[in-house]
Amino acid sequence: RRQDVLTVTPWLAPIVWEGTFNPEILDSAYKPLNLTIGVTAFAIGKYTRFVRRFLESAEQHFMRGYQVNYYIFTDSPGAIPRVQLQPGRRLVAVPFQKHSSWQEISMRRMEAINRHVAEVSHGEVQYLFCLDIDMVFHNPWGAETLGDMVAAIHPGYFRVPREQFPYERRNSSAAFIPEGEGDFYYGGAVFGGLVRKVYEFTRTCHMTILADKANGIMAAWQEESHLNRHFLSHKPSKLLSPEYLWDDRKPKPPEIQLIRFSTVDKDYKEVRD
């Protein structure tokens, strides 16, 4: 067990760190349920180059022993590599229209996921994770991550005081969080939960994003700002520690015993244009 970190939030949601859970007990509870776990990831334009490593590492580390459907949203289905998958796991390329800017693409993800849940994935999976594609799995990601509504703590802000969280601070934005409020700073690269919860969540975020658009404003960190606003008023039932959303450019502090999922080093300018 861990005494060096917070493992339960004030609303009694567990925070998942290495050493807080026993994977065998969790698997014995979840495996008999015959679940299918969904994963959404967006590979638009040059981001298709990240798909292979994402999938290969997921096959090694993500929900091993469970059925998994990878839903890769892309504007170029032909560019998606056919990676060898374990039995019970499949890849679906979901057509997604390329938009004018990477910010625009980022913001439209909520709408796309929401629509896809309504049309397809609600009938195929029980749990859904929405992940960034420019990431790699390094260590196991298992049933300890399953919950009604799951968010991950952003690696850049887990030891930082609340005043320094990069929440949207303009009160004209629907993602506004005033000073003195906020629990954690959650990362937009990882969220998930029961498929109906993800549906509700992505719908609300999409609505607040549209409200901002109508007012000619774009939140500081795009949909991540809206995600944080939503999780303030509708608290996640489970939090993942930054082990589950790491940035390899950061030096590893002692609290991070294991890095499970982290960014791929890239030239942002080159890949986003």
Add this chain to the structure above:
Amino acid sequence: RRDVLVLTPWLAPVVWEGTFSRDILNAQYVQKNLVTGVVTFAVEKYWFFIEGFMRSANKYFLAGHQVNFYLFTDSPEKISHLQLAPENHLFVIPIQNHSGWQDISMSRMHIISTYTHSQFQYEVDYLYSIDIDVQLLAHIGVEIIDALVATISSWRFTPHREDKAFGRGPEPQAAIPEGEWDFSYTASFYGGSVSEVYKLTRACFEGVMEDRGNGLEAQRQDESHLNEYLLHHKPTRLLSPEYYWDAEL
């Protein structure tokens, strides 16, 4: 709280004073418009505890929220007039007494599961079974509300060495003794969502019936079957021993 276990190995929080914010939890509870019920039994001489229980529960159990108290008793006429908070309701349900308290203990699970199925599931979202001889001394609030909730009566940590399959050889890298937490739950205070309580009480009743069929009469039958059930269906939230005071201790 660093001095106690706050999370089980299956990631269920263990509720201790100081681990939660009741304000945040109250806001969530109200947001979802939930109603909670309490089931309790007052059979034979236990009618004596009714007033004390109802008075303390009315004051301390989910104060400020609607609570339906379902009181099963064989002496409904002995219940004096009880003043309840406006949001609380008391339903007195007369039952027949069987021979001896062990029998009522057994049929308790049957009664709860039957009534949950036929009535309670339409009236409440969450349901808790609490022994009538329990006195609430401090607030018990919405921190107890979750799918399947059990109260720890005792616990111990049993370290055991991991079996190394490879026999003697170079010293293993980190021979940390793996340990197991052994929890014992009390049947005096448990609950959860109506669907989970239904499944639990039904399974316990069936277990007890099976034992009887095999001529087995366990001590504290309901509690041993409860623990058996919770071993295979892990609680989603545990209440620390702060939440249950054994009147006999």
